[in-house]
Amino acid sequence: MTDPDVHTLTGPYVLDALPSDERTRFEAHLTECTFCTTEVAELRQAAVKLATQVSTPPPPGLKANVMAAIEDVRQLPPQVPVAASTPKPQRFTRRSVLALAAAALAVAAAGGVAIDQYQDRSAAERANQQMAAVLAQPDARTVHGTVEGGGQATVVLSTKADKSVVVLRDLPKLPKNHIWQLWMMDPANKATSIGLSTGDITQLVNGSTTGMATFGLTIEPDGGSPTPTLPAAAVVPLT
Numbered sequence: 001m002t003d004p005d006v007h008t009l010t011g012p013y014v015l016d017a018l019p020s021d022e023r024t025r026f027e028a029h030l031t032e033c034t035f036c037t038t039e040v041a042e043l044r045q046a047a048v049k050l051a052t053q054v055s056t057p058p059p060p061g062l063k064a065n066v067m068a069a070i071e072d073v074r075q076l077p078p079q080v081p082v083a084a085s086t087p088k089p090q091r092f093t094r095r096s097v098l099a100l101a102a103a104a105l106a107v108a109a110a111g112g113v114a115i116d117q118y119q120d121r122s123a124a125e126r127a128n129q130q131m132a133a134v135l136a137q138p139d140a141r142t143v144h145g146t147v148e149g150g151g152q153a154t155v156v157l158s159t160k161a162d163k164s165v166v167v168l169r170d171l172p173k174l175p176k177n178h179i180w181q182l183w184m185m186d187p188a189n190k191a192t193s194i195g196l197s198t199g200d201i202t203q204l205v206n207g208s209t210t211g212m213a214t215f216g217l218t219i220e221p222d223g224g225s226p227t228p229t230l231p232a233a234a235v236v237p238l239t
Helices: 003-014 020-030 034-051 062-072 094-109 121-135
Strands: 141-146 152-158 163-169 178-185 191-197 201-205 214-221 234-237
Touching: 003 020, 003 034, 020 034, 034 121, 121 152, 121 163, 121 201, 141 234, 152 214, 152 234, 163 178, 163 191, 178 201, 191 201
Parallel strands: none
Antiparallel strands: 141 152, 152 163, 163 201, 178 191, 178 214, 214 234
16 A cells, blocks of 8 residues: 555544554554544544434445445545645545445445434434534544344444443344343443433443443343343443
8 A cells, every 4th residue: 555545544444444454554644644634533523413314214226326436436635735825625525525425325224323312403413513522533443343133333432532422223123111221331340321222323421431341232121220131232342
């Protein structure tokens, strides 16, 4: 990979689609490149807005069309101004648009996520802004885990902001009179409940993530439980 190629990795980095060696190299690059740092923050904000919209079924052929378009478009590095008189480049390059299309595809393919817990539009907007602030942190990192019976649990956390966002998608149908319960656990496996859900969600975790080692997901009776019912449906290490 040549040096200019590293600028093309903002989209895959935001979507957590880089292999570990390229991710390490790109994070080192971010410490020196203000243009990529800015673009990563903008893409994260756009991605969280896409992820918190009401779900709609994807149209037939969406994935094939997006993947075909990506193959036909040359990946370009960010436009760097060379003189004070040079007009300011647009905030989103053609590469950024394709990255957002890929993010939209990922959300559509997953069926979207529910935001029923917010009772009005202003509350949902505030929640979106808070989640976007976490995702835009320069130290934000993503961890994934599978859910027993199907589905995925994703946690995005920032040590700097001391906040995290949990995304649950494609969860299996629960038995009657049961609910999903979300937990944060410290290194001694002491569990703290961080919320309940009847299905797929994107949720800002209220409270500190400092000292937490694991995210857990369990199936509990309606109303939740004071302690996790084992075995857990998902256990995701945070370190």
